[in-house]
Amino acid sequence: MARPEGGRPVRPQVVLQVVKRQQISEHLVRLTFGGPGFEDFVDKPATDRYIKILFAKPELGLTPPYDMDELRERLPGEDLPVRRTYTVRRSDTAEGTIEVDFVVHGSDGIAGPWARDAKIGDSVCFSGPGGMYLPKDEFDYHLLVGDETAIPAIAASLEAMGEDLVGQALIEVEGAGDEIELRAPNGVDIRWIHRGSAFTPESSTLEAVVRQHPWPSGRVQVFAHGEREVMKSLRSYFYDERGVDRRDMSLSAYWAFGRAEDVFQAEKRTPVGQIFAE
Numbered sequence: 001m002a003r004p005e006g007g008r009p010v011r012p013q014v015v016l017q018v019v020k021r022q023q024i025s026e027h028l029v030r031l032t033f034g035g036p037g038f039e040d041f042v043d044k045p046a047t048d049r050y051i052k053i054l055f056a057k058p059e060l061g062l063t064p065p066y067d068m069d070e071l072r073e074r075l076p077g078e079d080l081p082v083r084r085t086y087t088v089r090r091s092d093t094a095e096g097t098i099e100v101d102f103v104v105h106g107s108d109g110i111a112g113p114w115a116r117d118a119k120i121g122d123s124v125c126f127s128g129p130g131g132m133y134l135p136k137d138e139f140d141y142h143l144l145v146g147d148e149t150a151i152p153a154i155a156a157s158l159e160a161m162g163e164d165l166v167g168q169a170l171i172e173v174e175g176a177g178d179e180i181e182l183r184a185p186n187g188v189d190i191r192w193i194h195r196g197s198a199f200t201p202e203s204s205t206l207e208a209v210v211r212q213h214p215w216p217s218g219r220v221q222v223f224a225h226g227e228r229e230v231m232k233s234l235r236s237y238f239y240d241e242r243g244v245d246r247r248d249m250s251l252s253a254y255w256a257f258g259r260a261e262d263v264f265q266a267e268k269r270t271p272v273g274q275i276f277a278e
């Protein structure tokens, strides 16, 4: 990987095209990306693999991949491509494709509306994947918790589990139209929680449901991702109250209510954005 002198390594960008679009639930759009650029995709053994998609303003007519250093020199900050983070739901090396499930959460934002309107042939440019979670056989119980944004990672994790693993997935969505078929071992129960409306701090009951779930005996591996304030409360529950070892937990904010991702990512360097005090 190229590394500018004294700087962080430059992540190569992968450029693919939309080859398929499916509405897989009321608020989830699955886009399949493929094309010759797939040979630049370096996969990773993790079920929470994520990519950073770069979105450029269409009116600037920029062609991906983007030379960010060059663009920084000639464009004002507000015209630079912005990053949005998405899970790789599935990759298929033989077909040369990856699938990404986008939550369409209204007309706010960039990635959600882009996915809603995406057409076959549209280009997508991203770096990654990153990610490091894998469900491990050595745990007695697997607890997977999240909102719509974590469905792809939870789905990929359930599919990767050995048949004898046991646990619970607790997934909060708006309503019945948001439930999708998930493949899981027999011993892992999947419970959909309906908040009855779009997410608001008041409508979410995920934390309460997790707290009501009987705490299992033995060693628990936790995977919990979703809205930032909900995740902060759950961190407190798992870590402070249930004593789950931090190394047994994959827990982070995937988004923050009322914050565009640029602001949300910048806030990770401040107390309001931190889930674990470093």
Ligand SMILES: Cc1cc2nc3c(=O)[nH]c(=O)nc-3n(C[C@H](O)[C@H](O)[C@H](O)COP(=O)(O)OP(=O)(O)OC[C@H]3O[C@@H](n4cnc5c(N)ncnc54)[C@H](O)[C@@H]3O)c2cc1C
Binding pocket: 050, 084, 085, 086, 087, 088, 100, 101, 102, 103, 104, 105, 108, 109, 110, 111, 112, 113, 148, 149, 150, 152, 153, 199, 253, 254, 255, 256, 257, 258, 259, 260, 261, 262
């Ligand atoms: C590691 C990782 C993996 C992720 N994987 C996925 C994934 O596979 N699929 C997926 O859909 N998302 C995923 N996300 C979340 C996604 O990156 C954010 O939801 C992102 O903010 C969406 O960008 P946007 O341009 O649509 O909205 P932004 O411009 O970032 O935000 C605009 C407004 O929309 C609100 N908003 C953003 N997301 C949501 C939401 N889901 N529901 C309601 N309101 C929202 C914001 O609070 C803000 O007010 C992931 C995030 C991380 C960190």
